[in-house]
Amino acid sequence: MGKFSLLTKLALIAVAVSVVDIFLFIAIFQPNYKIKLNGQENPDTSNINPSVENANRINSELPLNVQINATANKSIYSSYEQVILNIELSSSQNLNDVLVEAKGITSRLNRNYFNQNKSVDLQKQSVQKITFSQTLPSCNSCSGLSAGKYTITITASYQSEILATKNINLTIKQ
The missing domain is CATH 1.20.5 (Single alpha-helices involved in coiled-coils or other helix-helix interfaces)
Incomplete structure (x- = not known):
């Protein structure tokens, strides 16, 4: 130019x-x-100022901050031991029906040997405590789970949107 x-x-x-x-x-x-x-009408005819359809929606005027703190009862496990996860959730807003999922300890056959979920209500500036537990299978070729390091991923979702995640690492020995 x-x-x-x-x-x-x-x-x-x-x-x-x-x-x-x-x-x-x-x-x-x-x-x-x-x-x-390009010769086509804009298909979006939605109202710019929609009415409040769902009182359970996130208040977009406030910053949303959900935190997960989680610990396992041990860091090293053997076959048939119980893994216990203690989870604490906190939120900057009141939220109902938050889905908390804990998945992991994935075998070579792509099976999650830890797979728990629960729906909880979070209160603003309050801690919600939940516990998940799962007994481990034997470490052998049938389960597809061998000795080694594994991860359990904890997620908190609200209306299909992931708000927070936390990973717990642990070791499984023979």
């Missing part, structure tokens, strides 16, 4: 600003006007 004169550059800027002004005018003063893009 270095070859154009200053007057040409100013004219191009004025044209661009005018086009933007037209779209703003249409959006502000004629909100039901359907703008065609």
